[in-house]
Amino acid sequence: MESSRRISIIGWAVALTAFVLLWKFGEPVAKWAFDYPKAWIIPAARWISNALKWLLNDATFGLFTFTQLTRFIAAVVDVPYRAALSLLSTGLLSGQGSSAIQLLPPLSWISVIAIVGMIGHYAGGWRLALFAAGCFLFLAIFGQWNSAMVTLASILVAAPIGVIGGLLLGLAAYRWAQFEKALMPLLDLMQTIPVFAYLVPILFLFGFGPTAAIVATVIYAMPPMTRITILALRGVPSEVQELGHMIGCTRRQMTWRVMVPSARDSLMVGVNQVIMLSLNMVIIASMIGAGGLGFDVLAALRRLDIGAGLLAGLAIVALAVALDRLSQAMALKMGDFHADTGNKSFIARYPYLFVALLVIVATAVLGLAIPAIQTYPQTMTIASGTAIGRAVEWINVNYFDTLEAIKNTMLLNVLVPFKRFLGGLPWLGVTGLLAYAGWRLGGLRLALLVAVLAFLIAATGQWEKAMITVYLCGVSVVIAALIGIPIGIVSAERKQLWRVVQAIIDTLQTLPSFVYLMPAVMLFRVGDFTAMLAVVAYAIAPAIRYTALGLQKVEPRLIEAGRAMGCTKWQLLTKIKLKLALPDIMLGINQTIMFALSMLVITALVGTRDLGQEVYIALTKADTGRGLVAGLAVAFIAIIADRLIAAGAARTKIRLGLQ
Amino acid sequence: MNRARRFLLGCTSALMLSVAAGSVPAFSQESTDPIKLTLHDWTGQLITTHIMGEVLKKGGYNVDYVQADYLAQFAGLETGDLDVAMEMWETTGRDAMDAATATGKVENFGPTGMKAKEEWWYPEYMKEKCPGLPNWEALKDEKCAEAFSTAETAPKGRYLGGPVTWGGFDDERVEALGLPFEVVHAGTDAALFAELESAYQRKAPIMLWIYAPHWAPSKYKGEWVEFPQYTKECYTDPAWGSNPDALYDCGKPFGEIWKVGWVGVKDKWPGAYKAIKAFTLDNDEMGQMITKVDLEGKSVDDVVAEWMGKNEARWSDWIKK
Numbered sequence: 001m002e003s004s005r006r007i008s009i010i011g012w013a014v015a016l017t018a019f020v021l022l023w024k025f026g027e028p029v030a031k032w033a034f035d036y037p038k039a040w041i042i043p044a045a046r047w048i049s050n051a052l053k054w055l056l057n058d059a060t061f062g063l064f065t066f067t068q069l070t071r072f073i074a075a076v077v078d079v080p081y082r083a084a085l086s087l088l089s090t091g092l093l094s095g096q097g098s099s100a101i102q103l104l105p106p107l108s109w110i111s112v113i114a115i116v117g118m119i120g121h122y123a124g125g126w127r128l129a130l131f132a133a134g135c136f137l138f139l140a141i142f143g144q145w146n147s148a149m150v151t152l153a154s155i156l157v158a159a160p161i162g163v164i165g166g167l168l169l170g171l172a173a174y175r176w177a178q179f180e181k182a183l184m185p186l187l188d189l190m191q192t193i194p195v196f197a198y199l200v201p202i203l204f205l206f207g208f209g210p211t212a213a214i215v216a217t218v219i220y221a222m223p224p225m226t227r228i229t230i231l232a233l234r235g236v237p238s239e240v241q242e243l244g245h246m247i248g249c250t251r252r253q254m255t256w257r258v259m260v261p262s263a264r265d266s267l268m269v270g271v272n273q274v275i276m277l278s279l280n281m282v283i284i285a286s287m288i289g290a291g292g293l294g295f296d297v298l299a300a301l302r303r304l305d306i307g308a309g310l311l312a313g314l315a316i317v318a319l320a321v322a323l324d325r326l327s328q329a330m331a332l333k334m335g336d337f338h339a340d341t342g343n344k345s346f347i348a349r350y351p352y353l354f355v356a357l358l359v360i361v362a363t364a365v366l367g368l369a370i371p372a373i374q375t376y377p378q379t380m381t382i383a384s385g386t387a388i389g390r391a392v393e394w395i396n397v398n399y400f401d402t403l404e405a406i407k408n409t410m411l412l413n414v415l416v417p418f419k420r421f422l423g424g425l426p427w428l429g430v431t432g433l434l435a436y437a438g439w440r441l442g443g444l445r446l447a448l449l450v451a452v453l454a455f456l457i458a459a460t461g462q463w464e465k466a467m468i469t470v471y472l473c474g475v476s477v478v479i480a481a482l483i484g485i486p487i488g489i490v491s492a493e494r495k496q497l498w499r500v501v502q503a504i505i506d507t508l509q510t511l512p513s514f515v516y517l518m519p520a521v522m523l524f525r526v527g528d529f530t531a532m533l534a535v536v537a538y539a540i541a542p543a544i545r546y547t548a549l550g551l552q553k554v555e556p557r558l559i560e561a562g563r564a565m566g567c568t569k570w571q572l573l574t575k576i577k578l579k580l581a582l583p584d585i586m587l588g589i590n591q592t593i594m595f596a597l598s599m600l601v602i603t604a605l606v607g608t609r610d611l612g613q614e615v616y617i618a619l620t621k622a623d624t625g626r627g628l629v630a631g632l633a634v635a636f637i638a639i640i641a642d643r644l645i646a647a648g649a650a651r652t653k654i655r656l657g658l659q
Numbered sequence: 660m661n662r663a664r665r666f667l668l669g670c671t672s673a674l675m676l677s678v679a680a681g682s683v684p685a686f687s688q689e690s691t692d693p694i695k696l697t698l699h700d701w702t703g704q705l706i707t708t709h710i711m712g713e714v715l716k717k718g719g720y721n722v723d724y725v726q727a728d729y730l731a732q733f734a735g736l737e738t739g740d741l742d743v744a745m746e747m748w749e750t751t752g753r754d755a756m757d758a759a760t761a762t763g764k765v766e767n768f769g770p771t772g773m774k775a776k777e778e779w780w781y782p783e784y785m786k787e788k789c790p791g792l793p794n795w796e797a798l799k800d801e802k803c804a805e806a807f808s809t810a811e812t813a814p815k816g817r818y819l820g821g822p823v824t825w826g827g828f829d830d831e832r833v834e835a836l837g838l839p840f841e842v843v844h845a846g847t848d849a850a851l852f853a854e855l856e857s858a859y860q861r862k863a864p865i866m867l868w869i870y871a872p873h874w875a876p877s878k879y880k881g882e883w884v885e886f887p888q889y890t891k892e893c894y895t896d897p898a899w900g901s902n903p904d905a906l907y908d909c910g911k912p913f914g915e916i917w918k919v920g921w922v923g924v925k926d927k928w929p930g931a932y933k934a935i936k937a938f939t940l941d942n943d944e945m946g947q948m949i950t951k952v953d954l955e956g957k958s959v960d961d962v963v964a965e966w967m968g969k970n971e972a973r974w975s976d977w978i979k980k
Contacts, residue, residue, distance in 0.1 A: 096693045099721040200734050208727065208735025287728035289735070295726050298700045301849045303874065303953050304856055393860050400861055408810050514849075521850045522857035525809070526819070526843065605846040613823065613846070620730045620824040622758050 015436045022429045033428035036458045044460045049625030056204050070205040077211045084153035108363040109140050109376045118352050124329035135322035143381035144315035151292035154210055155278050158217040162274040166222045170229025187223040192638040194601045195220055195284050196619045197631025213285035221277035225270040232266035233259055268331035272324055279320040283512045301518050307388040313515035320510040392519045407529050415528055422467045427458040442647035453636040462633040469610040473596040476535035480592050484540045488547025505541040513538055513602050521606055531603035539595040546588025550581030586649040593641045597634055690927045693723035695742045697732050702952045703872050703945055708745045709963040711938055718978035720931050730755050737764040739921045748775050749914030751825045768918035772939030775914040779884040780869035784862050795886045804839040807866045816840040819854055819867035822847055828907045835905035872945040874953035886910030937977040
């Protein structure tokens with residue numbers, strides 16, 4: 001044990017010395033190790049563009065072309081979307097466009113709120129009913145109803161597709177190991193390539209409009225569901241599986257009657273993630289024809305109406321929180337159902353359905369006479385967001401100089417030196433060092449993977465921008481961890497505080513960052529500092545969440561034992577709890593990095609010069625190949641970080657004897 | 660005989676029916692599918708598009724509005740999922756537009772008549788600190804440039820340019836004209852105006868890229884810098900202008916704002932195609948309408964309706980056969 005440790009330290013020392021030597025003295029000898037030579041660049045952008053052109057124009061399955069297939073899928077997805085939209089927003093229409101005639105009105109606002117409240121009551125009692133109805137009432141009172149219903153319609157289609165698709169993929173991966181091997185890298189790419197990078201091909205394949213937005217949303221939101229499904233199925237106790245075999249279940253019964261129901265609790269975490277991530281996509285979806293709240297946010301900020309932007313953003317949060325809590329409660333509820341459907345009447349058997357139908361019909365009929373019942377009257381909305389704009393102005397006028405001083409200190413002492421440091425590193429050295437770390441942590445395979453990915457970033461000419469990306473994300477992740485982990489520690493054991501913190505991080509995760517990005521620009525100007533603030537605000541959520549969850553999971557037995565041995569509170573925390581929660585905290589940091597990388601495209605909007613900007617420029621030039629190459633570089637950075645941290649966490653676990 | 664008579668009768672009644680049905684001069688050979696016009700996220704474009712949409716509705720066409728991103732929309736215009744985009748700015752959309760028209764699936768429907776004015780702009784209160792303005796030569800004065808500086812750029816002045824994707828050659832311009840300024844690029848136009856709002860509230864120095872038609876020049880008092888006037892040679896021939904060795908030693912060109920659309924519009928709705936081509940507005944009209952919406956808080960629909968009421972002669976000419 002001791003000697004292997006010594007060898008490892010010596011190995012690191014040798015590797016680092018070699019790296020520093022190359023970095024400090026290598027430039028005159030081997031210039032190519034610093035700036036990747038232009039002549040060696042792999043023209044991947046052109047290849048990808050050509051491949052896509054072929055896919056769009058010439059790819060065919062004989063009877064039909066690839067584009068026809070995707071258009072068919074789009075048409076299929078369009079059916080439930082139209083249905084949801086007519087129910088919630090437009091009403092039943094005959095004809096299209098401006099000559100359409102409304103045959104039936106949409107659900108009245110009262111009935112939508114009533115239905116939401118009833119689902120809440122069914123699943124979680126009066127508290128949840130009031131909470132969910134309150135969220136929806138907020139939408140009506142603050143004049144966000146129409147847009148919110150459009151957004152809700154697309155979520156109601158995208159989330160189930162994401163959940164079911166993710167579940168099926170997960171089941172397939174659980175059953176066939178080969179399939180899992182092929183699927184895993186694909187899931188990584190789906191989660192980490194910025195959506196902007198593949199937006200243009202999606203628009204060509206699925207047509208411009210809400211369906212394309214739904215497809216993009218599903219691609220982004222489905223991977224966590226698949227991952228969680230695989231994990232959850234693996235976690236089903238073997239006793240349960242044996243019981244299933246013993247009573248002679250067929251394979252299908254085994255899957256649907258035994259495995260999936262036993263894994264239900266974990267699967268619901270996946271459902272929650274799908275809903276949250278779908279709502280994350282609302283802004284981008286609105287850029288390609290989905291409309292709704294995302295469009296309101298963008299339009300409000302274009303005219304610098306910060307209050308209106310915040311209001312529309314909070315409406316997205318309200319929707320997300322209501323849907324999340326409802327789906328969680330439903331999952332708990334489904335566990336304990338009673339099968340006592342005797343000879344009761346329809347009303348007694350389905351009391352909720354009966355009341356819902358009653359409300360829908362009653363409000364629809366009354367709505368014909370009193371319009372306020374059908375649509376929430378505009379005169380009763382509170383549309384004042386001006387107070388927020390004024391608050392920002394007040395801070396701006398009175399505290400700008402203070403803020404500017406803080407910003408400049410941070411820029412000059414941390415950001416700029418770190419940026420210069422990373423920018424001067426030789427790509428060859430960094431690649432070698434990463435490979436060495438991969439080898440130490442996870443063996444030869446990991447070393448090879450990390451080295452190839454790092455080399456590809458350099459070989460496609462993205463190294464410089466990749467380093468700026470690493471710098472921006474790196475600084476943000478460190479700050480997010482420094483703030484987030486202590487908050488997680490403090491709030492883990494205080495129930496009241498944890499509830500407040502949870503509400504805050506849910507808000508941060510679903511509030512479109514655009515909403516706070518523009519006030520940040522007003523106070524800190526465009527540039528890296530503002531971008532960093534936005535990244536930290538978004539990426540802090542997992543740092544807090546996983547730390548708290550990890551600490552809450554620590555077995556009380558061990559804490560008792562520590563107390564019996566006379567540990568002080570501080571010793572309990574540092575020697576026992578934090579050590580045991582370390583794997584979870586590592587996972588939290590991993591997620592913080594992923595979240596930070598996914599904010600890149602947004603930070604491009606305040607003028608950073610990283611891979612996110614490259615993706616954005618490619619989008620504006622409709623250059624798919626260029627965008628995907630930059631997008632893949634982002635994904636590679638994410639995969640390198642993810643694999644190294646995962647390998648590190650696994651080693652720690654073994655060392656602590658947790659596995 | 661009988662049969663011929665019945666046929667004739669049928670014809671006349673069909674004719675009468677079609678006349679009765681088309682209380683508006685419908686172009687019976689044209690498609691009744693909705694013409695899909697794209698909406699973006701700035702007010703001027705919403706107004707332009709809604710005016711066009713209302714005019715087409717008066718012409719008996721079926722119109723649908725689709726919210727779409729300014730640049731992502733080309734994917735829809737090429738496939739015919741979308742039909743018409745009413746504002747494609749020469750300055751910000753040229754590359755995407757050229758790429759799209761090169762495919763042969765997108766057609767340029769001609770200028771809207773509005774011209775994009777884009778230039779360096781400063782708030783009026785900055786004139787005290789740099790009295791030589793708006794003449795560009797005042798900016799060459801070090802003291803004047805320093806008045807526009809921030810901690811990061813001092814002693815050079817700070818100029819906040821548009822997003823990198825807009826082009827504009829400001830880095831080259833600073834070089835060619837020997838201005839002691841540093842160019843910082845905003846990422847989006849929202850960020851651009853957020854900085855202006857912030858500086859204006861504090862009466863702090865700022866020099867930035869402002870364009871019109873837009874609400875900003877009516878909300879904030881200020882002026883555009885007067886550079887040597889743009890000519891084609893300035894951008895192509897180094898010898899032109901005050902710096903004999905450099906291009907871009909002049910101001911920015913006035914850019915057309917184009918109408919573009921799917922190439923199939925011409926055959927599917929020939930009358931609408933003519934109307935779209937005929938559509939023109941001018942900068943003043945547009946500036947007034949934008950101000951009404953963004954600063955006076957009127958709705959886009961009301962402002963469009965008001966314009967329609969006042970300009971009936973003009974738009975009815977566009978949809979004449």
